[in-house]
Amino acid sequence: MTQTSVVIAPLAIPATLDAADPAAADFIAAGRLLNDHMLELWGNSDFHDTPETQLAGCRPTPVRRRVLLAARDGDEILGLATLGLPLADNTHSAYVNVVVAPHARRTGLGSRLYAAAEQAAAAGGRTTLLGETEHPAQPEQHTGAIAPKSGTGTIPADAAAAFAAAAGFTLEQVERISLLNLVDASVGREALDDAAAAAGSDYELVFWRGPCPDQLVDSYAVLRQKMSTDAPMAGLDLEEEHWDAARIREDERKARDMDAEVLVSAVRHRPTGHLAGHTLLMVFNANPAVAFQDDTLVLREHRGHRLGMLLKTANLIRLGRELPQAARIWTWNAAENDYMLAINDQLGFEPVGYSGEWQKLRPAR
Template identity: 50%
Template structure:
C-alpha cells in the first residue's frame, strides 16, 4: 500500500483541555494508554489525559509534535520529540497504531510524515524505540543490535522498523522488581554502607532538589547523557543547568509524578558524586519507575551504585508502602548495573530496541 494512503496532519497541542487540538490529543492519550495496557497487562503505566497533556507542554530544552491521520476518530498517531538546546541534529519518534488498523499502511504513513517533518527541520537522524516481550525460544528468529550484545524477537514491531530503514543499534533489558514478593533491600543496603566507608554521605529529597545541591545535581544529569552506554546512537552530551533541572522538576510535578531522589556526597570535596531517581505516578501508586543511576568515574569502586539504589528503594518501601512493582531499563552491555539489579532481585520482564535511521539513506 502506498505510504501516502493515509493523509497525515499536525495536531496542535492545547495548553489545557478544551482548547484547539483537544479532540486529537484525547485520541492520542487513549492510544498511549491502550498500548501500555496491551504490553504490560496492567495499568501501571496508565496516565490521565491531564497528566499526559502536562508532559506534552513545550520546554526550553525541547518540544513535542503530534501527527495524526485525518478523520474524526484517528486509529494511530506519531509523537515527535524535538530537542532544542542540544542534539539539534536529531528527532525522536514514537509511532502507535490501534491493532484494528494494523496492516493498512497507517503506521508507514505516520512514519513517512515524521521523516518529512524531521527533514524539513534540517535534521538528519531519526531515533525510535520498540518494546518486546521476553525473547522466545532458541529456534525463534531474533535480531542482534550493532553492539553485538543482547537480542530481540523478530516480531512485527522489529520488522516494521527494519522495513522502514532503521538500524537496531542497542538492546535494553526491561527489568521488574516485585516489592510485594519480599524483596530483601535491608541486607544489601547494610553491605553497601560498609563498603562505601566513612567518606560519603547520602542526601535525599522528593521533587525539588535543594538549592544547595542543585548545581552539582545538574552536573550529574548532564554526565548521565555521556556515561550511560549508548551504542552507536548519534546522541550528544545534553546541556543541563539549574534552569533545566527546575523546568524538568516542574513538568514532572504538573504531570502528577513524584521524584524520589537520592544522591551521595563526597565529604572530602563536599560535592555530589552520584545520584539515583525513582518516579511514582500519583494516579498509579502501585508502581514505580527506576530512572537514572550514575556514579562519577572518579568515585567508582566503592559500591556507591548499590548504596544509592538500595537506600532509595528502602526509602520507597517506607514512604510509599503501596508500591508493589519497580520497573527499570538498562543497556544489555551495562553489565555492572545489571549485576546490581540482579542482586536486588530484578528479573527480566521484556526488551527494548533502540533504533536509528539516517535520513537520506536508501531503504
C-alpha cells in the same frame, strides 16, 4: 475505511482539556490510543497515563518540544506519530514513535505516518532519527532474533522490529527491561549497612523528594549531564547534554505538572562536598502502585566503592516508607551494562522483556 479516506495532519496540543477547547477531544482520543497500545503490548495498565499527565508531557519546554501527527478517518483517530525534538542540545536528532489502532493495521497506514514524521523531522533540519521498540519476554511466539550492532543482547524478529527495519533503521543497542515486585525485593537495612560499610566514611547519603536543595543543585546538574555520556550508548549518534540549575528546575517543574513524585538518593563525597552519584525513582500519583527507575549514575572517579548498591538500596527503602502504595518498579538497562544489571539482580529485579534502540542517519541538506 480506505487508504484514500484516511488523512494525516498535525494534531494540536490543546491549552487545556476543557470541552470548550476544540483540540481537547482529539488530544484525549490520541492519548487513549497510546494507552490502549501499551495495554495490548504488556497486558496491564502500568503504563497508563491520564490525559492531564499526557498534556503536561507534551507541552513545550526550553529543552524539548513535541509534534503530533494523527491519521484520521472522519472523526476517528486511527494512528499517531509523535516526534520529540531536542532544543538545547542534540538538535540534529528527533525521536520518532508510531502507533496504529489494531483494526487499521496492515493497510500501509503505519508507513504513511512514519513518512509524514520523517518529512517533519527533515523540515526541522534533523538528520538523526531515533526510535524504540519494546518486546515483552515471549520467545515462544517468535522464531528469529536480531542482534544490535553493539553485539550484546537480542530482540525478537517480530512485527515491530520488521517495521523499524523496513523504514531504514538500524538496531544499535538492546536494553533489558526488568521488573521488581517489592514483596520479593532482596533489600533491607542489612544490605544498606553492608553497602555503607564498603563505601567508607568519605561518603554520606543525602535525599530529597521533589526539588533538589539549592546548595546541591549545581552538583546535581553535573551528575545529570554525565548521565548523558557515561551510560552505555553503543553507536547512537548522541552528544553530551548541557545541564545547569535552570534545567534541573525546569525538569522538576515538568514532573510536578505531570503529577509525579520524584525520590532522589544521592551520595556526597565528604572531602570535596560534591555529589558523587545519584539514583531517581518516579511515581505518578494517578497510578501509585507503579514506580519507574530512572537515572542511576556514579561518577567514574568514585567507582569501586559499592556506591551504586548503596544508592539503589537506600532509595528502595525510602520508597517503601514514603510511598507505601508502590508495589513494583520498572527499569531499563543497556544489555552491556553488566555492573548495573548485577546490582538489579541482587535486589530481585527479573527480566520481563527487551527494548530495541534504533537509529536512522539521513544525509544533511
